[in-house]
Amino acid sequence: MTVALEYYVLLSIALFCIGLFGVLTRRNALMFLMSVELMLNAANINLIAFAFYHGNLTGQVFALFTMALAAAEVAVGLGIILVLYRNFRDVDVTVPTTMRW
């Protein structure tokens, strides 16, 4: 038996919102990053579900691209977090506020 499309969408939306919640609440850079990953994966769920629904592979292929890029993004992100830690002795994203207004 197959699950109706709506459920997939609901799932992805839920995931997206969780991620967003994380982004807004977590002050730890890594948590922030993971939350973004959640949001990306929410998108992936959508893509795959819709690909299945539309019966073409575009979505799935694109999902692969997304994962790859997410990985790359994380790589760069970790680099930045590293220097962040080196400069601010902390990975709290709310610490660096030298530039404002």
Add this chain to the structure above:
Amino acid sequence: MMIEALIAVALVGALVTFVAPNRIAGKLAFAISLVPVVLSLWLFTAFDGSGNALLEGSLAFESQYEWIQLGEYSISWFVGLDGISLPLVVLTTILTSAAIMSSWTPIDDRESQFYGLVLFIEANLIGVFAALDFFLWFIFWEAVLIPMYLLIGIWGGPRRKYAAIKFFVYTNVASLVMFGAFIALVFGLGDSVTSFALPEIATAMLNGGPDGFLGLEGTTLTSVVFIAMFLGFAVKVPVVPFHTWLPDAHVEAPTPASVLLAGVLLKMGTYALLRFNFTMFPGQVETYAVPIAAIAVISVIYGAMLALAQTDLKRIVAYSSVSSMGYVILGLIAYTQFGVGGATFQMVSHGFISGLMFMAVGVIYNATHTRLVTDMSGMADRMPIAVGILIAGAFGYMGLPLMSGFYGEFTIFFGAFQADFAYAPLFTSLAMFGIVIVAGYLLFALQRTVFGPYELETDYEVGRAPLHDIVPMFVLLGIIILLGVAPDLIFEMITDAVDPILSGGEQ
């Protein structure tokens, strides 16, 4: 190509002066500025145009090149002169030379930049009067702001920064409003125009005008645009209540900048009013005659009253410029040959006279380092010639017969008195009371400053003014008297260009 040459000389001259050493910049700039004077005088003698530039008149020294294609509309380099613009060009060139010479004494810092900017202004001013394509005209119109901003800002008085930025932003906003309104009009005209060439637009306006735009009826649109453009120009003129930038700018600006500001920049506003509002919107001119006349009268009287309350010589002259510009508006709204022609004449005349006044005040300031009426007395005792010229200029300002001021004012009054709009004679008579008030504050100022026993608050040794301060003033005075005695020198070509406006385009 003559006009291009004229502008080019000024521009190149500006660049040359920029890089010239400060020591020689003044002399060099003056030498360069003589070329445009000669050229423009040659244009004046060789002038062969007739009719109005916007209304199928035959232009002098016309030249047009395609420049930019914007959608269906083409923007072109399009210049030419008619009887209205030519005198103003001559005014510009002569006044610039005079201003340059008169700044030899006061300007002692960053000369090359100073004179470069002055020449740069000259180039743009000539452009403003010669341009016949809206965008081209607007470029020159706006480009004047930068050098004037810098002249006031760098070489100005104590509150120069405030005055400069105020002038800059205030007038620029006005330009934006005017620009938007006019663009809306052009699009409102629809297919009847395919370029931003003013003659084409003017013709389209006189052949029926726009057929609705921005969800407005054609006529409504025209009225809205007319009002918006009037407001836009009103700031530049300036008309009460949009005048407050003027006294600040004048008081802070160095003498030559004041000369150009009062002498030519204000004329840009009235010139634009004449070219746009009063040429393209005959219907609205008729509709809004009474309010505009009222504004004119208010400008005259209110400006004069303000001048009456001032103690700073420059402020007095500044406010009196507001007053004089009121006359010009009155003449324009009269919409009679003498009214509009007189207004145009008054632009030129007031250009020379106010220039002369600011120079004379400047010369006194150079010697005394104060402009406060209360700080000095009996200057005639120390600098008789300069004071003599100041007095002559003052009487020119009061409209003394046989000086150009009287001709301008008389023709304006005469033209306005027989205007068609309601109570024209009444409005005229009210405005004419300005000639009493102007005598009031100028004579008061003279009595306090140049007459009476010699006293001076500031501790400076006042000696006679150097020759190169006096010469330009004599030249201007000569021109003022010449124009007062033989006004037809320019009035004939002016009326020739004005008539088509009044006849709604028919030659």
Add this chain to the structure above:
Amino acid sequence: MAVFQLPEWMALAPALIMAVTALALFVFDSISPRSTNRSLLAGTAAAGSLASLAVAVWFSTAGVGTPTIDGGLGEIEPIHGLVVDQLALYFMIVVAIVTALVAVASYDYLVDHAYQAEYYSLVMLAATGMSMMAAANSLVTIFIALELASLPSYALVAILKDNRGSVEAGLKYFLIGALSSAIFVYGISLVYGATGHLYLADIAAVIEAGGADGYGSLLGLGILMLIGGFAYKTASAPFHFWAPDAYEGAPAPISAFLSSASKAAGFVIAFRVFTEAFPVAATQELIGLDWTIAFVILAIVTMTIGNFAAATQNNVKRMLAYSSIGHAGYALIGLAALSADGGELVMGAAMMHLLVYGFMNTGAFLFVALAEHWDVGRTFEDYNGLSAQAPVACAALVVFMFSLAGVPPFAGFWSKYFLFTGAISIGSTAMLAVAAALVVNSALSLYYYSRLVKAVLIEDPLADRGALDQPTGLYAAIIVAAVMTVALLAGFGPIAEAATDAAAAALA
């Protein structure tokens, strides 16, 4: 034209050249990472971007992308998802110009900086991504190109590893970037869900064929999320928050690079997507509203936030950052006008603005780079009276400022007033509101731009300031930018033509 003989994939040459240069620099980097042969590195980068520029110009003049009836070659689509047409070439030119200027300027900026090669290679990589964005015409390629441009940019912003500002900037840029791209991808997924396609033309086909009926709100949400992605890239509200901090913290040349090239690239994908994928009328049928409304709102909000926030800044770089937000707002007018006929005029105006902006804004940031190179400080007061010591550079700065303010006789005048003209030419109430906002904002912008002019020209020089050297590269870049800003006033015709044609072709 010789273009005929070339194989199709060569149409991507402008982007490819960038890529090749990037790779070359990578190779060099891996061979001698510590090399500080500045002239070689900067030279390579500059040469690469100039070559890309040359080719792009050649193609576009050769008529690539212009409809064949006009004797053009028509658009070339070497790979499914990448198209080379006038629009693409136009923005490739913009990107190449900015990249070249930045590369030349960096020559001096990176004196005694550790890893030079990686810097240049990252720049070229980002540039490649931006050129690709110009050519991408499928949501896939768009997303990939976008990330290709973004990831190096994050690194570049944070490249001054020991500079807290730089790192902070990098962090903020990155975090907001990540968030935005997540939203963007989610938007893509929704659009895909609604239409079943990622290729713009197909999306449009489906929408017009009514194949997506019933998915209106899904599609609408998707479109909105896409807009979010563009807004991030173009530093438009509400996704602009990263911009001030990132531009302020980043090395000045990178700020220039991001604020000019990256912004332009963001706009090209926006133009591409909204002209090709979402035909206004059909989409309105579907989602119940004209999506240009969104851009109207964004335009007004963005220009207002940008200019107002810029008005009272004390840090020059930050002022420029906000001003660049304001200009994003101006350029958004191009998108806001797409619905109405005559939209190509406005969109063309926006494109012109982005090109001119590529010169004047880059120049302005490069002057900041120069100031940082001189180490005179960052605030307006620190700039006081610089003209006494560096007249030429300050003259250039004055040119940039007035051009940004849209005052003639500088090229900025044309593009700004064409935008204004275009906005009015549409004549709808919404566009009138935009025009009004433009008036108010430009008045304000006049104020703060002239503040900087006042600082360098009018204020008295600071007493305690050492002699200022004249770094060749920075000066060269600044002067070229300034000269172009002036020259384009006279030579604006071709640009206006190219832009309007490209816009018209895209809308056709």
Add this chain to the structure above:
Amino acid sequence: MAGTGIFSYAPAIALFPLVAFVVALVFGKYMPKKGAIAGIFATAGSLVLSLAMLAAVAGGEVYHETIYEWTSGAVASEVGADGIEFTFGILIDPLSALMLVIVSLVAVLVHVFSLGYMNAEGETGLPRYYAELGLFTFSMLAFVFADNLLMAFMFFELVGLCSYLLIGFWFRTKSAPSAAKKAFLVTRFGDYFFLIGVVAIAATFGTVAFAGDDSFVTAAETAIDDGTQLFGFDAQTWVTITGLLVLGGVIGKSAQFPLHTWLPDAMEGPTTVSALIHAATMVAAGVYLVARMFGYYALSPTALAIIAFVGGFTALFAATMGVVKDDIKQVLAYSTISQYGYMMLGLGVGGYVAGVFHLMNHAFFKALLFLGAGAVIILMHHEQDMWKMGGLKDKAPVTYYTFLAGALALAGIIPFSGFWSKDEILYDALIVGLEEPVILAAYAMGLVAVFFTGFYTFRMVFLTFHGEPRSEAAEDPHPVGWAVKVPLITLGVLALVAGIANLAPVYKLTGIELTFLESWLDGEYGAVEGLTYSAYGELLAYEAGTIGTEQQTVLIAAGVSLLLAFSGAGVAWKLYNVPEPSRHVTKLGGAYTVLRSNYYQDEFQVWLAEGVTQPIARAADRFDRTVIDGTVNGVSSISLFGSNRVKRLQTGIVTNYAALLVAGFIGLLLVLGLYGGWF
């Protein structure tokens, strides 16, 4: 310059002094006598030419020629003319020829006198002085032979300028510049109405010419006959209005009530200037203008009545003030105002000849009196207070007797010139007054003024020349030279005999033709058609009555005025012709203070200027700085305040950015959602 015979030189009459002006201005410093020579020669030349003109006119010729077209253009005038030329033209007819002679004669004499008064006293700035004199003479002569209203106005203004400059000649003092300013301002106020009048007339009739078929007078006449509507009034009213507007200028220049206040102050100028400008010529310009366009006023009884009444009132009003002055020049100043009042009265009652006649005589005897006063001032080492004088009679006989001649003329004692003209005026006033109550009132005032005139004149004479010297200056006066005496004698003779020009009473009583001036002005020798006494007579709407026969009326009129004059003089003799005269202040009681302070006229005008105008100006200024400019600055400060708020959004905390970003996004979503009706 077109012209016939001698007339082709007419422009030179005015141009000579103009040349003198330039010469004195440029080379005066280097010339002997500092430019006086140039002035004397120029004015002498003008005099000769004027006399030639006079002769030519006597020979039956007149001259009306346009010299130079100033400008021209279209006009939508009410009576059809669709084009108008503003020109400079010369009109030489009996009136202007006569006036030219008067002006140039007095000018010459004053120039000569100046040698003694200015040069001899070693004044500085003499080139300026003579240049300004030259400029004045030029303007005045040009004004006199102007053939159209606008030209007249222009030179009317120019003489105003010269008056300003000359009053302020001693600019290093505080009082002179102030007096000069006042003089110019007050007259300017009058000229304001004058200019409106000029504009109105030009706009109405499309012409400003005085003479000829295309003159505005003719046009007005036809308009009235056709009953045309002009600017919404019927022609008659409009003519009255415009006429009165022009009259504004007249009242200003001729120092008539209420614009008379400047003249006494104008005495701050050198006495020579007072003689030339503020007695003989410039002040006459106003009256002359009325005479010049008399035809126009003749069309409007209302205007004439007003002229007459103003004249009569001023005559009395000024005379009373003259009674209590101590400064010899002040007395003369008020008497001048009063005398011009008579002329206005004369013209107002249609006594065209009488008015002009008095104008001529007054020019001579008042110039004489001023120059005499000048001589006295030299004698007294620049002391002007009469109470410090006395007993000069024997020490300076020439001055005394010439001055006396002038005084007798002024007081109107038969047979001096003043008597004849004044008497004729009063006679004309009387006969008209018998029909018109208003005029009768004017006549009455004029008559009473005669008494005061006699009184103050001889009070002046006695205080100055009779009794004992009351100061050491008066003990040994400074001698005066020929340059002073020659003009005095010349004018003294004229003051005595000028009356012969028109002995109207004699004619009326005996029938002996002794009315040269009348026939002269009536064009029996030569005149421009329409500008003659009889022509005006036809236009005039006055009825004339008599008391008994005409002869009786003449006798009564003359008798009464003579009686009053003598009684006035007698009272003065009684009070002041004593060795040690006292002020007799108490006799006047409260009136004294009122008169001393000139009926508070000056206070009133000062109050107008400082109590009304200046506060308004200051208020306007405050309004401008606070409200109008405040709005401008307010806008900018509001934007900057907004800016400060907006940039606070950027908290610097990246999480807030994310939050705001999402909030903004959701906000957009809601807006669009509601707009698009998604939920």
